[in-house]
Amino acid sequence: MLIAGTGPAGSVLAAQLAEFPDISTLVVERREAALEMGHADGVACRTVEMFNGFGLAERLMREAYWVNETTFWGPAESGGIARTGRIQDVAEGLSEYPHVIVNQARMQDLLLEHMANSPSRLIPDYGLEIIDVVVAETGEYPVTATLRRTGEDPGNEITVQAKYAVGCEGARSNVRRSLGITMSGDARNHAWGVMDMLAVTDFPDIRLKSAIQSTSGGSILLIPREGGYLVRLYVDLGDVDPGDREARGRFTADSIIEAAQKILHPYTLDVKEIAWWSVYEVGQRIAERFDDVLPQDRGSRTPRVFIAGDACHTHSAKAGQGMNVSMQDGFNLGWKLAAVLQDRSPWSLLDTYSEERQVIAQELIDFDFKWSTAMAAKPKDPVNPEAGGMDAAERQAIFTQGGRFTAGFATDYSPSMITGNDTHEHLAAGFPVGERFHSSPVVRLADAKALQLGHQARADGRWHIYAFADAARPDATNSRLAAFCTYLGQSSSSPVRVFTPDGADDDAVFDVRAILQQGHRELEPGDLPEFLLPRKAPLGMVDYEKAFTVDPANDIFAARGINREQGAIVVVRPDQYVAHVLPLDAHEELEDFFAGIMTVPVRARAMAPLA
Structure with a gap:
């Protein structure tokens, strides 16, 4: 490789x-x-x-600057700029992690x-x-x-x-x-200067991400950097002549600073030191x-x-x-x-x-x-709005609408050999097929430790199968979860049995986790199906980290729309995207899905059905 x-x-x-x-x-x-x-x-x-x-x-x-809020600035009636809006940078509930620098x-x-x-x-x-x-x-x-x-x-x-x-x-x-x-593709023939600097200023939002549009039409995107002092400015330098190949090279650090000072007026910007700067054309x-x-x-x-x-x-x-x-x-x-x-x-x-x-x-x-066009747009003239341009409120709306994209959550993979259809998505509405697996708090049964379910998965190439239990206790005779675990562990057609190499641990290819509806004090590890207490080579030690219960303060079944009566299987790809949602008894559908993705290990071919 x-x-x-x-x-x-x-x-x-x-x-x-x-x-x-x-x-x-x-x-x-x-x-x-x-x-x-x-x-x-x-x-x-x-x-x-x-x-x-x-x-x-x-x-x-620990090392990063956290982008907590974004502010928007536009032309003030009295001249200069004024704050026009302020929003949380990452919408509530979008992720347990922040946007960082x-x-x-x-x-x-x-x-x-x-x-x-x-x-x-x-x-x-x-x-x-x-x-x-x-x-x-x-x-x-x-x-x-x-x-x-x-x-x-x-x-x-x-x-x-x-x-x-x-x-x-x-x-x-x-x-x-x-x-x-x-x-x-095309260049947009519009130049921007970018500069990391140490500066003294009376601009009040110097430690907040800020989108700034000036009366003159110039714009700045301000990004505070890690460490508490450094700040990055993307400064609008205006259109450039597409026929002038030397145009970008004529900009200097001083011209970027001058443009930034003009946009920030009436606030001052005293640049003490430049860590790095460059000029680029949007394209x-x-x-x-x-x-x-x-x-x-x-x-x-x-x-x-x-x-x-x-x-x-x-x-x-x-x-x-x-x-x-x-x-x-x-x-x-x-x-x-x-x-x-x-x-x-x-x-x-x-x-x-x-x-x-x-x-x-x-x-x-x-x-x-769309975003770079919004950043470079001239202010809308209130006297002549038909002339075009964009006001600060419109720019803020574009930023807000694009929040899922900038957070990285707009990806929705279409059905393919590794992404199933959405027939059963209603059983786990909070885990849309094709989108990333959205973590939620749970409590590990064996040691009562509060954890994020999604954080237990590692980038180790394994597929993840999350079995969300039905309403019955796992030791009840009518437990759909127990029946599913028996199938995974004992059926000759189970993907775990078919695609796991001989002699390997049961979770070598599939990392199976169960999430129970009962609280951790209502159950004992001994109440679990044997499959959820796997033995690990070479000493046969018991793995107690496969079963979780609901967090009383944030019930994952409610937060992610899991059907409490039926439960659900949520299959997650090694890159953390939901590949399928199925009922707990959809054994054949699970087999058919993985049959198109995986090959039978050579050492297991003799015992595994190939049909």
Whole structure:
């Protein structure tokens, strides 16, 4: 397995594959060392949820600036600017995690550390870049990549052969170029300056995320940074001549500061030190495909080379989605590659990467165009409203409407081989099929510990089956949960029995958890079905962490709309998205679903039915 680039997409992808020491992974990075200061910084709630899968969420939040509220400023009648609105940045109940600000380099450091401490002890090879990739039609290792040490003369190439390769090396991706994949889209011919600074100001919202529109028409998006002093400004520098290639280069740090001071008037801005600055033009571009398979060949051959992150979609920075969506690209692809490389799933699983992520990238492009247009809009003239423009209230409405997108929760995967239909979604209305699994508080039965249910899942490639119990006690003869557990543990057609390798723990492939309606003081571990008290190799120790009860202060059955009489099965993909909702007795439907996703282990084929 070859990964090019340790940016947001590459680092998440590598962190997942590092969990599997039997997969030989090579990660190359054209820089000579790990990134010291990145330019991205906005971390969506969904990304924090993903980091929890790696056990990194708490560390991330300790270091981060939390975006609690967003304020909106517009032209004041008396001149200058005035606050026009103030909202909670993340809507109530959207996530148990906040929207935070952390430097991209630190995000990647956490993932690199996770990789180094993983079973694979995976460390990138720095100062090495991919020059070219060629895919053969046959062979066990059909991908031939030509690599070169950074700065060395042509001719000093290294050849690597791999089963699969992924280009995560940014907008100028050599992997994408090698595949002949084109990018479509347009520049908007509008310049923005971005600057991280230490400044003294009397602007009252300097430690709040703020969208500011001035009387003159200029705009600022203000983002406080971690540490308590640093602040980032995205400053509107106006339209640029598309025919003037040197226009962007004529802007200076002083001109950005001058523009910011004019927009903030009558408030003052005294810049003491600049940590970093740049000027960019707004534009949105997307790749025609995200892997090496041509449309006419889809389904007839295996995708072998993929692109992710900025290699396949670029846009403005103000929506704060570039790093986040790139990381979700890597999170989507990583578990799929691991499943195919370990022969747990058929190669057709890899088609779902481009199928799913290209749609999401296009949605990002569309949202970014809408948001960047709103940020650059001139104030509406109250005397002549037909002349166009946008007032602060309209801008605030666009921000509020896009709240689910900026938080990372707009993703809704369509039905496919890994995402079922919504026939039974009414049994668990709070877990829509195709959307991310929304955690909720529970109490672990064995030790009365209050926990978040979704936080117990790890980014280890396993599928998660949450069995929400019916109203009966688990030790009652009419318990649907007990019957489901008996089926999972004893039936020869159960996915757990069919797809778990001989000699492996019962939860090696499927992590099954039960959520009971009774309180933790009403039940004992001995009341549970045997399947929920699995024995673990090599000593046969009992795992007491499979059963949970309701939290009296926040009943998960009520909070997530679980049918109390029937209960429900909620199947969750390794990347934390709901794949299916089924009744507890829908055994055949569960079997049919996984039959299209997984392959029978070689050692288990003799005993497992193949029909």
